[in-house]
Amino acid sequence: MNTPSSPIRTALIGYGYAARTFHAPLINAVPRLSMALVASSRPEQVRAELPSVEIEADPMQAVVAPCIDLVVIATPNDTHFPLAQAALRAGKHVVVDKPMTPDLSQASELRATAQAHDRLLSVFHNRRWDSDFLSVRQAMGEGLIGEARHFESRLERFRPQVRDRWRERPGPAAGLWWDLGPHLVDQALMLFGWPDTVQANLAQQRSGATTDDWAHVVLGFGATRAVLHAGMLAAIPGPRFVVHGTRGSLVKVQPDRQEQQLLAGLRPGDPDWGIDPDPLQWRRDDGPIQTRAAVPGDQSRFYAELAQAIAGDGPNPVAPDEAVRVMAVMEAAMRSVTQGRAVSLELEP
Incomplete structure (x- = not known):
């Protein structure tokens, strides 16, 4: 060392x-x-x-x-x-x-x-260090909405034209699921641990697409379901996170801004770096809808x-064991697509 x-x-x-x-x-x-x-x-x-x-x-x-x-x-x-x-x-x-x-x-x-x-x-x-995920993870860890039973995580974009790049051409680990899926899976495993089941559906929706550009995967954790979704035809994207629990619900509408900040020339340490102006919305029991400031993100961590x-x-x-677990879920999703059914995941790799 x-x-x-x-x-x-x-x-x-x-x-x-x-x-x-x-x-x-x-x-x-x-x-x-x-x-x-x-x-x-x-x-x-x-x-x-x-x-x-x-x-x-x-x-x-x-x-x-x-x-x-x-x-x-x-x-x-x-x-x-x-x-x-x-x-x-x-x-x-x-x-x-x-x-x-x-x-x-x-x-x-x-x-x-x-x-x-x-x-x-x-x-x-x-994306473990994104503002949207950190905000949701903090609220869930505090028990703000009780035990989570329905979890939605979306990464949606509007890119109707297929681009000539390796990610969108047929090949090993190509397509949208292998591009954005690891982020969605890693965050879900951090929140809920090891899933019991994986059910996946992939599609090619854009004209000229040769790899999947739409993915919908459901992970089962006992009574809890984690819905992981990605698409390339979302001109009005859905909320980044939606969580329903035994005591209430929370919603994080806008995604983390660090990618856009990096593209604009901002860097870690700049005054606005990682700041997310979109608050977390939540409601507990029959109370009013409330908001709280988003936790700042910082991928340089x-x-x-x-x-x-x-x-x-x-x-x-990110320990190798954690990354291997993500790979096991990614591969299970591909088996689910091939078999057209939910597949079991009994043992961690």
Whole structure:
């Protein structure tokens, strides 16, 4: 492990949307992390935005570079496993963007490799630190509406045109469910634990779609149902969260704003960073509808806590066991689609 005073030399693998929008600015916001290397086939763009970093065209060479302590993998989903495996075997700590891998067996193998080489392995489930989720989690933890029995979590967008990008072309872990589903699943597991059943329905709704662009998945937790929904034809999106409990209900209408803030040039530490003006609405028993301020979000906490864990000062912010559980639910949803029925999940992986 690195000592608290030494910088953690970081390599960012890939420089597409996720890397440029999320990983690079969030890494640069953490003093303990030092961006030293970027692997990209577009060196001009990297040089214009990150002039002080070294650039490597070959991602496999970058993940084993001797000067690197931490490798952050933000490449297409089908490359996650070989790059992460090589980095771990080279003695690097590793962060993998979600989904961890295209299938559960590879996720379990990565976990075993990290254990064998005594390296930290984490997955970028950054939406644990969104204002909307933090607000709902706090209210549920306080018992504000009693025991939750119906939980809805939506990530809806209006993108009627199919774009020519790997996420929307057929391939391993492509499509909307594998893009947004890991966020929805991870948050549900944090709130409710391990589900008993998974029932999933996927569809291609846009003209020209070749992968799913609509997903509706229901997780069963005893008497509780968690409805996870994502779509690309929502010009008027539904509420981000709706929760009905034994004593009342709560609603969080607007989603977290950090992605839009990052795109607009805001960074962690700026005065408005993570501030969510949309309040949480709630009603208990027969009382009036009330509101409370949303909890501020801060996705840079993932990298701050990761740096602490590498230095031996705290726990892994997203432990491999947690990421493997997400993968197990993702894969169970695909079995449900194939079989056309709810599937059981009796044992945690």
